[in-house]
Structure formats: C-alpha cells, structure tokens
Amino acid sequence: xxxxxxxxxxxxxxxxxxxxxxxxxxxxxxxxxxxxxxxxxxxxxxxxxxxxxxxxxxxxxxxxxxxxxxxxxxxxxxxxxxxxxxxxxxxxxxxxxxxxxxxxxxxxxxxxxxxxxxxxxxxxxxxxxxxxxxxxxxxxxxxxxxxxxxxxxxxxxxxxxxxxxxxxxxxxxxxxxxx
Numbered sequence: 737x738x739x740x741x742x743x744x745x746x747x748x749x750x751x752x753x754x755x756x757x758x759x760x761x762x763x764x765x766x767x768x769x770x771x772x773x774x775x776x777x778x779x780x781x782x783x784x785x786x787x788x789x790x791x792x793x794x795x796x797x798x799x800x801x802x803x804x805x806x807x808x809x810x811x812x813x814x815x816x817x818x819x820x821x822x823x824x825x826x827x828x829x830x831x832x833x834x835x836x837x838x839x840x841x842x843x844x845x846x847x848x849x850x851x852x853x854x855x856x857x858x859x860x861x862x863x864x865x866x867x868x869x870x871x872x873x874x875x876x877x878x879x880x881x882x883x884x885x886x887x888x889x890x891x892x893x894x895x896x897x898x899x900x901x902x903x904x905x906x907x908x909x910x911x912x913x914x915x
Contacts, residue, residue, distance in 0.1 A: 744840075746847055749802035749814065754791050756811050757804065761786050764830035766898070773833030780868065780905065781898035786828065790896070794818075794828065802828065803851065805844055813840055815848050823860035823911075824852035845879055853914050861914055864888065864907035873910065881910040 749757060763769045765785045770776035777785070794802045794816050805813035812835055816828035826848060831840050852858050865873050867887060877883070890905035891897050 743807050744812075744843065745806040747804050747806070749791075749795050749804040751792065751795060753802075753804055753811065754788050754795065757791050757802070757814055758786060758788050760811055760814060760832060761791070761828065761830040764833055764836075770833055773831070773836035775831070775833075775836060775872065777866070777869075777898070780866070780901050782901060783895055783899040785898060787896060791828075801851075801855075803844075803848055805840070813844050815844060817848055817852050817855075819852075819856045819858070820862070822858060823862050824856060824858045826852075826861050826863040841875070842879060849912070849914055859914050861912045863910050865910055866890070867906045867908040868902075868904065873908070876910055879912070881912045884909045884911055 762785055764773060764775050765777045766781065766783070767778060770778050791802070794800045797818070799820075800816060800818040803815050803817060804811055813831040814828060815826060815830075818825040818827070826845070829841075829845070831844070849861055852861060861881075863876070863881070865876065873883065886909040887906040888909075890900060890907065892900060892905075
C-alpha cells in the first residue's frame with residue numbers, strides 16, 4: 737500500500753467544514769504560508785483564492801461534491817468534483833503545504849477519478865490550470881492529463897479570484913481519459 741495513503745479518510749465536506757477548507761485552500765496557494773509547499777501562486781497572484789461563499793456553494797451544489805481528506809482527524813486536503821454531462825470537472829485541489837511532496841496529491845487525484853467514474857459514469861476528467869504554472873501542469877501530465885491548448889481568460893478585475901501580479905494569465909484546459 738502507498739504510504740502516502742496511510743491513515744487517510746475521504747468524505748464529502750459539510751457546512752461545518754467551510755472555514756477550515758477556506759484556510760487550507762488559501763494556505764496552499766496564497767501568501768507566505770503557501771511558500772512552504774510547491775503549489776504556491778504567491779508570485780503571480782495576491783489576495784484571496786476563494787472565500788466561504790464560494791466553498792459553501794460547492795458543498796451545497798447538487799452536481800458537485802467537495803471531497804475532504806483527513807488524517808488523524810484533521811483536514812489535510814480537498815478537491816472539488818463536479819458532474820458536467822459526459823465529463824467531470826476537477827478543481828479546488830489543495831494539499832496542506834507542510835505535507836506537499838509526500839505523495840498525497842497523486843493518491844487523492846486517483847481517488848477523485850475513481851469516485852467520478854463510479855458516481856457519474858464519466859469517461860473524462862477536465863480541469864483548468866493557470867497556463868504559466870509549468871511545474872503544476874507537468875505534475876498533472878505525469879498523472880495522465882494532456883494539455884489541450886484551449887485557453888480561457890483570467891478574470892482580471894474580479895478580486896474574488898485574486899489580484900494578478902502579471903498581465904499574461906490565462907486558464908488552460910487539461911483533460912484525462914478515465915479508463
């Protein structure tokens with residue numbers, strides 16, 4: 737068994753988890769705390785990554801589930817799965833910065849892919865990644881995702897998604913066929 741998976745518990749998030757999940761997501765991507773891990777966006781975006789309203793909307797959506805990952809009773813990671821017809825969308829993925837690099841991410845994404853197949857019968861997983869995040873995109877490629885070259889604009893001016901520190905941000909669609 738993968739040692740990264742040892743002691744992990746997967747469950748759907750509840751309303752009571754929202755504040756802890758927002759703190760986890762923020763710590764994984766923004767501010768100085770995020771620099772302890774490798775998923776930081778601190779050099780390209782300031783401000784918030786998400787907010788309680790956004791997380792609660794995912795928890796409450798009938799087409800989504802916010803998969804919460806616990807170890808020893810503490811939330812250490814999460815990811816969103818959303819049913820979108822013939823595919824599922826993977827987002828809001830965060831692993832505690834102090835645990836990054838231990839193999840948790842690949843265990844969690846594999847669990848998420850299995851849940852999407854089992855729950856919705858989908859054959860593809862889609863996600864969007866900021867196109868300048870070459871290290872993160874390479875990590876997803878090693879997990880079987882492929883770049884599509886299909887880009888969508890970054891929501892400049894909408895501080896709910898952060899305050900960009902550069903003017904070339906876009907989202908690229910990555911897709912994985914689920915066998």
